[in-house]
Amino acid sequence: MLGSGLLQGLAVTAKNLAGSFHDPARYVTTEYPEQRTKLPENYRNFPFLVHDDPADPNGTLRCVACQICEKECPPQCIYIVMERDEKGKALRRPKVFDLDISVCISCQICVEVCPFDAIKMDQEYEIATRNRFGGLLLHREDLSKSNAYYHQIHPTEAAGVDAALAEQKAKQAAAKAAKAAPAPKAAATTATPATAATAQDSAISPAPAAPPPASAPDTPANPAPANPPPDA
């Protein structure tokens, strides 16, 4: 009968109109500045540098300026200059670490390839600035944030990273002890097991509002670089 499809359509819109008053599934707007949706733990926006001791944010950066992330970054938005003392010896600390967030595509490949868990993805998204040139070029001081902040935004992942770092420190201490006691073995250690560089971010805790994020103990994503970082 002509018009039965039209009446069905009207019935659906009426159901939605009535539903929007009592059924939360049919009223989906969160009015942004007043209400905010809970971000899933895996959410990533722009990178930031992790430092261990908030007292000296630029001194205790985990970043050793090995420039792997600079090479691997697809849009090439990272610029690192290694700090050198007066005699030109590398101090394994970035004197300059610029990241241009107007170029960055927040793809977290830098996080993936960083062997020292120095750079992680931030969840801060209200970073609009009026100044298009200087404002979006973040320097080392703006980028560096404390490990506590890292624990706050990515709890499970941060826990995994800390566990791996602690285990690695213990292994190095044991190796040093073994090296100090018996005659120094000359061979360079083989590639430290992959756990040293758990580059993977992973998250566990299910976020209450949004469907729970992915997690599970991260698996060894990719092996540490073939040769250990060049030490003095």
Place this chain on the structure above:
Amino acid sequence: MSLAFLLIAFLTVATAAVAMALRNLVRSALLLGASWAGVAAFYLWAGAEFLAFAQVLVYVGAISMVVLFAVLLTRPSRDEGAVSPASAGRLLPALIAGGSVLGVLVGAIVGSPLRTAAKPPLAFTVRELGLQLMGPHAASLVVVGALLTVALLGAVVIAAPGRPGDREDPR
């Protein structure tokens, strides 16, 4: 000759005259519509409401549309030059035509026994108008209806696409 009558008369004639004088065809067509509205005002002044609204509905609503469509759809054919109205060659025929029409009109106005003191309009309702139309004047109503239907069907037949004789218009 009340003021209202004079005012309406002046407006109707004025719009018609300006409509004649304008070069912009569309504006003159719209002014023609306005002068028909003036005629409707006459009917209202005379108390014939039904007739006035019918006049507005038919003339101002529909026929002015037809005039406007005609004005738009006929392309100003560029080839034959528009003869300037004031050229001398057309003075004599214009005078003869105008004069004869004037003579006939004046003769009719003077000849007919116009009762100036109009009888008070008999307060009739639309129902009586309908009964009159269906009663004594039913024949003329049927004739007018038939005429309009034939005209409508004729228009439809002419406009129908794909008639056998019409090879030229493929659509």
Place this chain on the structure above:
Amino acid sequence: MSAHPANALPLLERLPVALRDACTSWLPESWRWLANSLLSIVAIFVVFATLFALLTLAERKILGRVQNRPGPNRAPLPFLGIRTYGLAQPLADGIKMLTKEDIVPRGADRVLHFLAPVALLAFSILTFAVIPYGRALLPVELDAAVLYFFAAGAATELAIFMAGWASRNKYSLLAAMRALAQLISYELPLLLSIVPVVLVAGSLSTSEIVEQQGTWLFGVFPQWHVFTPWGFAGFLIFFVAALAESNRSPFDLPEAESELIAGHLTEYSGFKYALFFMAEYFGMCALSGMGVTLFLGGWQAPIPALAFIPSYGWFAAKLLALLFVFMWIRATFPRLRIDQLTRLAWKFLVPLALVNLFTAAFWVLSSGWAGPLAFARWLVAGTLVLGPFLVLGRRLSAGLGPRTYRYA
């Protein structure tokens, strides 16, 4: 205002007329008529202007709620800064429209460009004069009221043509032509759907038509025209034609994407654009008002027990219900193409309206049937309405229909 035995009615019913008389009683007799009509003009304009403002807000709120979102609710009251669930939104729109620059294209025909919205608004306001808003609230008591209503409505086409032509723009002229084709082809079913009502009521005056629908069957069922077979069919045809006349949803040509911009409204901005919208909403209100008067029993109460609610209350309720259906349809249906739209008018609505004329005539002739014959009367009238609808409906949607799909 027509003089009715006002004092016999309850206070609330007499209130508007009493107010008006209070204001104009000190005037000498000869001036009173003029003052009364001026007052009713002011009343109509105030009521329908605020209704227009609220309608724009209601439209966006209903559309929003249908789409599971709140609709405008952020506009704060000026200087107070409190958000009033969007009630200040029409205020904000109005100020925006007033302050927007009114651009007139250089090549435009300046006089017509200005005159078009004014004429459109004037003609659509004229139509409010004959709608009976309440028992004694009929602005102009005309014997040929229905004819007056459609005479004023018919002139709106002139204004749309002026808008299209004056903008000196290829697309707006093309669009104006289309809008005219739509209006003219839907004027016929609109008028033809009115004729059965006039036939049954026996008069063209709106107040008499509403009086006719005043009785109740067995004290409960109102005798509105819509509850008769021919009345229901007539109302549906009237409603569809009213949708098309006021350029509403399935027929809103000007905003159609095939119009490429905004149809004949392309070259209008600022307050003239707002005038066009005001005229569209006034047209919608007037047509629904006439629909309520002719088919839904005007200001009559549905059951006698509820007659204590004033008559203008009932008229307002029915008017708002009809306007809600206008918006509800806008939120649901896609748009028809121009050729489908005109085919629907000429090949579906006009024949149905003509057949509806016969059903109404049969209904009047068979009014004397009683008892079992009344049942037969309903049966015959029902088949006279349903039969052509099904036949023409199948012919109209020939070749269209749900399909079954095969799987590889």
Place this chain on the structure above:
Amino acid sequence: MSAAGELAGLSAAPGTTVRAVNDPFHGDLLEVSMGPHHPSTHGVFRMMVTLDGETVVKLKPVFGYLHRNHEKLGENTTYLGSMPYTDRLDYLNSMTNNWAYALAVEKLSGQPVPERAEYLRIILAELTRLLNHTCLAGFLLQDTGCSGTPLMYAFREREHILDLFEALSGSRMMCNYQRFGGCRVDPTPGWLAAAARLVDGYGRFLDEYEALITGNEILMARTQGVGVLQPDLAVNAGATGPMLRACGVDYDLRKVDGYGFYPRFEFRVPLGDHGDTYDRYMIRVLEMRESIRILQQALRDLPAGPIIDAKAKNRGLRPKAGEAYGRIEGPKGEIGFYLISDGGPNPYRYRVRPPSFINLTVLEDMCLGQTVADAVVILGSVDIVLGEVDR
């Protein structure tokens, strides 16, 4: 198909004759440019339409406004570096773009993929297919003129799927989730439960959606018999995906190639008979119902195990010299990546086979003889995304 005037070559829709000459008697043809800022052209896409009154006489698609030099960029970035750029190709379906690229690189470098990763890839690809077809139905209805209602319902469901992607990969649309040899993040049990809930609820949404749209007489009038695509023309033009299946050609890569573990799942491929806009819309709705069945089966028997191969090599990947072409059945059709490696870290040649670009080539054939309003609806039914068309 008789076609009067110079355009004899083009096959207009059957039964309509198209003239392309400015013949004085009929008035001149109207040259109209729709876009690139036209509200209903799905991004910066322009149609130079020549109108004879209402019917389309000639239609020249003009695009390239969103050309970002994607393929040359691919040659100057490492294999891993190109992965986030594939999200930006067809920005509605980043998961399937990633999978196609990962498949190509895996063929090139011969890296195996664990079972759990294959299942995850299928789950995410089918979720993307749901998302894309829901979006298409919404856009198509928006083109025919509903004032946004079906589009809002489509976006409401799409947001649920995007929340899942955000919880898993970190970003709603730019997921960058697949890696060569597997996936990047392992979903939590909570995520899998949410995905199962969404998939079960999707059937109800589709029923409500079809009730609103599919039986609607106005929509049937606007789309049935409009923009008919002949099967032979579709095959010759290389059209793939729902557009091809709507003309009745049985060609679905999931069945033809059987890549991933698709042969393990039981699903059907719907085929249309008329090849018009209504068929293209209905085929996508039926495909959504099939995707729901695949998702239910995949979520039910998702195996445990690693999500990436132990010896998977992503950073500093230098595949041996050679070439590979990886293709999958994306929501818009066959999306493929053709890579030539010369042993270096960057591919020597990086080519994308964009389905919406190739499906677009037949737009003019479908629009000839239709009205302007239909041209917009036909463009909507082709389902193009300008990121993929311009690359």
